[in-house]
Amino acid sequence: MSKLKSTLGIVAIAFITLTAMSCKDNKNEQNNADGNHSEMSADEDHSKMNHDNSDEHHDGDKKEMAMSGDGNSQAVLKDYFNLKNALVADDNAKAKTLGATLATTLGNFDVSSNFSDTQKAELKDIIEDAVEHAEHISESDIDHQREHFKILSKDVSDMVAITGTENTLYQQFCPMYDGGSAWLSLSKDIKNPYYGSQMLNCGKVQKEIN
Structure with missing residues (x-):
């Protein structure tokens, strides 16, 4: 026991x-x-x-959060800058994902209020075109992504001309890419989305958008 x-x-x-x-x-x-x-x-x-060494550095995210206009334009700009940063970083896979995200955000853009009839018609055309190019970016290799980003940047600039922004945006310009190509940035510092690491600082500030 x-x-x-x-x-x-x-x-x-x-x-x-x-x-x-x-x-x-x-x-x-x-x-x-x-x-x-x-x-x-x-x-x-x-x-x-x-990603950008300037747009998203330190105060970049705060600037994005402070963007006004309507909530839709703020969301579009945020997704646009994220996509731009992916192209700056030569990140094809991330740009595909962010292109799809931006296409969705653009598709949800509400043009039914706070705009005149003329502005609503213009915004509708701008958004439809921008969605098409964002979708192409979500499916393309990086060279084609950059081709579509050029036209997308023009669409977003046209959108901002109507919706406005509290933050100062910088329209930047690269004379080397496709006969000259522009994009928007939150910083004066040049980070080129069309060439990425090949010619990261190629370009200049063309104008400020307030």
Whole structure:
């Protein structure tokens, strides 16, 4: 009987030890998962800040959040700048994803209020054309993405001319790409979406848009 008690005692101790170790392992796994999540979040934040080295640096995101006009134009501009940054970074896959995102945002643009009849008609044409080019960007290689981004930039500029923006935007111009091509930026610093790393700083500020 004493031997049986001894054996049961050993088994009980072993069970308790294994249970404690299992809990500890689960806790460590959870901590590791939480740590990895934090690292991923930090990496994502770092990545967002370094796409353009100027537009999204430090105050770039704050500027985007402060954009007014109506809520739809704010959303369009935010997605447009994200797409521009992907092209600056030569990131074809990300530009595809962001092109699709922008196409959806443009498709949800509401032109039914706060505009005159003439402005509504103009905005409708602008948005339809912009959606088409954003969709092409979502399906194309990076060279074709940049071709469509040129026309998309013209559409977004025309949209801003109607909707307005509280932030100062900078229309920038590259004389080298396709006979001369413009794009919008939140910063005066030139980060060229048409050439990316090949000629990152090719271009100049053409005008300010207030």
